[in-house]
Amino acid sequence: YATERIEQLMPWFNFADEDINLLRVFLTSRTGRPVPERYTLHDEWTDPIVAGQRLVQYYNCTGCHMIEGRGGDIRSLYLDNPAFAPPILTGEGQKVQSDWFYRFLKQPVPIRPWLQLRMPTFHFADAEASRVVNYFNALSKLEIPFTYFDSTQTSPDMVHAGTVLMSNDYFACFSCHQQGDQKPEGPPDGWAPDLGMAKERLNPEWIVEWIKDPSALMANTKMPTFYPGGPDDIFDGDEDKQIIAMRDYIMLLGIEEPFFETNG
Secondary structure, three states: OOOOOOOOOOOOOOOOHHHHHHHHHHHHHOOOOOOOOOOOOOOOOHHHHHHHHHHHHHOOHHHOOEEOOEEOHHHHHHOOOHHHOOOOEOOHHHHEOHHHHHHHHHOOOOOOOOOOOOOOOOOOOHHHHHHHHHHHHHHOOOOOOOOOOOHHHOOHHHHHHHHHHOOOOOOOHHHOEOEOOEOOOOOHHHOEOOHHHHHHHEOHHHHHHHHHOHHHHOOOOOOOOOOOOOOOOOHHHOHHHHHHHHHHHHHOOOOOOHHHHHHO
16 A cells, blocks of 8 residues: 555565465454355466456346356246246356357357247457356366367267167157257257257267266256166166267267268
């Protein structure tokens, strides 16, 4: 607080980081607020998180979405059927591909066409859209923000197994998930996002973890847990291989059959 006319009276104590944290905890205890168990020091994720939080607050993203466990105010209008409320954004950095997310922020497209609400077009500047992507990546502590699915590493046998596993004879995935213009059966409150967009939208490794244990990535999800307990007649019951097969099939939805003739 020193100026040209006012001398700085606060001494320079040259506190160690540990001493600073102790003082912050003590001063917080004097306010009547709960004392946190620990403070996180500034690290590589701090700046993008803080910048993203400011932008999210400016555009009131938490008015619709619950982010970092806060917000989602509009969900109070959907207490009878939360399936029609805007999705809770959890682990988006791990979940979606950064380049897709950037394009989506610039020009939103329907992911859940049955919802009456739509993501507004905010006309983000390039820097703002990048800041939002970096924010969610930092929340997930994502060190490598870009992924690549090498389609030459799969085979017709793997993709065929994925097709069978996702068919009505086994897990019936398309009874809930939309695929392009093909709508699922049943009422819309049981529908799930369009898998036709997955190859551009979702991170391949996230799909694997999602199939393994959906509830570990998103609490209270409607996605059923199929593993452990996969069928014994696919890959001799090798569940890890079954999950990879479904991932490969999802990542190749819409690819023409001749692809496998040249790359299988």
